Amino acid sequence: MTSLRHSLQLQKGGVISIVGAGGKTALMFRLAQELAARGDRVLTTTTTKIRLPMRRQSPIVMVSDSAERLLRQAGVILKHSPHMTAGRRILHLHHKLKGFHPRTIDRIWQSGVFRWIIVEADGAAGKPLKAPAEHEPVIPDSTRWMIGIVGLTVVGKPLNAKWAFRPQLVSALTGLAPNAAISVSAIAKMCLDKNGLMKNAPERAMRFIFLNQAESQRCLAAGKQIARMLISPARAGLSGVLIGQTIYEPTVEEYHIII
Numbered sequence: 365m366t367s368l369r370h371s372l373q374l375q376k377g378g379v380i381s382i383v384g385a386g387g388k389t390a391l392m393f394r395l396a397q398e399l400a401a402r403g404d405r406v407l408t409t410t411t412t413k414i415r416l417p418m419r420r421q422s423p424i425v426m427v428s429d430s431a432e433r434l435l436r437q438a439g440v441i442l443k444h445s446p447h448m449t450a451g452r453r454i455l456h457l458h459h460k461l462k463g464f465h466p467r468t469i470d471r472i473w474q475s476g477v478f479r480w481i482i483v484e485a486d487g488a489a490g491k492p493l494k495a496p497a498e499h500e501p502v503i504p505d506s507t508r509w510m511i512g513i514v515g516l517t518v519v520g521k522p523l524n525a526k527w528a529f530r531p532q533l534v535s536a537l538t539g540l541a542p543n544a545a546i547s548v549s550a551i552a553k554m555c556l557d558k559n560g561l562m563k564n565a566p567e568r569a570m571r572f573i574f575l576n577q578a579e580s581q582r583c584l585a586a587g588k589q590i591a592r593m594l595i596s597p598a599r600a601g602l603s604g605v606l607i608g609q610t611i612y613e614p615t616v617e618e619y620h621i622i623i
Contacts, residue, residue: 368395369402371606371619372572377404377479378508379469381569383501384561385488385529386515387576389414390610392482393421399480400447407438407472408449410463410484411502417449417461424448425461431471438477466504473506483507488529492518492577493546495533495554496563503564512561513574514554514590516583518546548586552593555602562601570603578617579609588618595620 368374372395380395382388396406408422417425423445428434434450441448451461463484464472473481486501488494492515503510521527522543528534535542537557538550554560555573562571573594575587587607594605608616 366614366616366619368398368606368615371604371616371621372509372511373570373603373621374399374480374509379473379481379483379504379506380509380511381483381485381501381503381507382511382513383486383496383503383563384511384513384574385486385494386492386513386518387574387610388484388486388488388513389417391511391513391574391576391615392484393417394610394615396422396447396480396482403446404479405442405477406447406480406482407478408447408482408484409451409469410461411466411469411504412484412487413451413455413458413460413462414484415461416454416459422447422449426450427453427461429453431464431468431475434472435475435477442477466502469504470506473504481506491527491529492516493527493534493551493554494529495537495560497530497533501564503566505566507566507569509572510562510565510569511572511574512555513576514551514561516575516577516587519548519551519583519586520545522546548589549593552590555590555594565601571601572603573605575605575607577609578607579611584617591618591620595622 578584604621607618
């Protein structure tokens with residue numbers, strides 16, 4: 365049991381992109397709160413769209429159509445709160461925040477205003493598993509940490525649209541037939557395949573898998589099985605594997621660093 369900061373080897377600052385399915389938004393805000401609690405200046409944002417955060421998730425939500433305007437206002441906001449969320453506009457009908465182009469996030473990072481920028485870089489319609497489409501995920505070049513997330517509640521469930529976002533792409537990646545039970549080995553393959561969770565990862569980015577939703581003993585056991593497949597032998601350039609959940613403390617139940 366350890367902190368997210370320690371298990372993800374977060375040092376000095378940088379851009380963190382979170383992809384996959386099964387708790388990206390919750391993980392983003394848990395991580396932001398942990399970093400901001402140390403006094404670090406943290407921006408949470410997206411290259412797609414996210415639900416408007418509740419106040420307990422983010423004390424400040426800002427809308428700006430340009431990096432320059434955001435940075436001017438952030439200078440004032442950060443005097444009162446080390447953590448803020450920003451996007452390009454609010455989609456009122458869907459109660460969502462539309463994010464920035466990846467190059468805009470690169471410019472914001474280069475300004476030096478924030479020590480950490482955490483980006484939700486993928487959409488999954490609330491499902492615990494997904495495979496990226498051709499245009500996904502949308503990763504800023506400045507990303508130094510990439511976290512691929514899977515919801516462990518999907519293990520043993522049928523491969524269909526109830527449990528997986530774009531189940532046909534999951535089928536193509538894993539070889540599972542439609543409506544077949546989703547196995548731990550299929551999830552491991554999703555994590556390791558070049559077109560799976562780590563797709564589009566910048567070459568220099570550290571790559572972590574977060575096996576989420578380990579609230580029950582069944583899910584925790586499944587997470588440990590998957591972790592063993594991912595770390596022995598070390599493959600696909602992974603830097604580490606975390607098992608945990610985003611509802612209770614501690615967030616990380618078990619972690620493995622791959623040397």
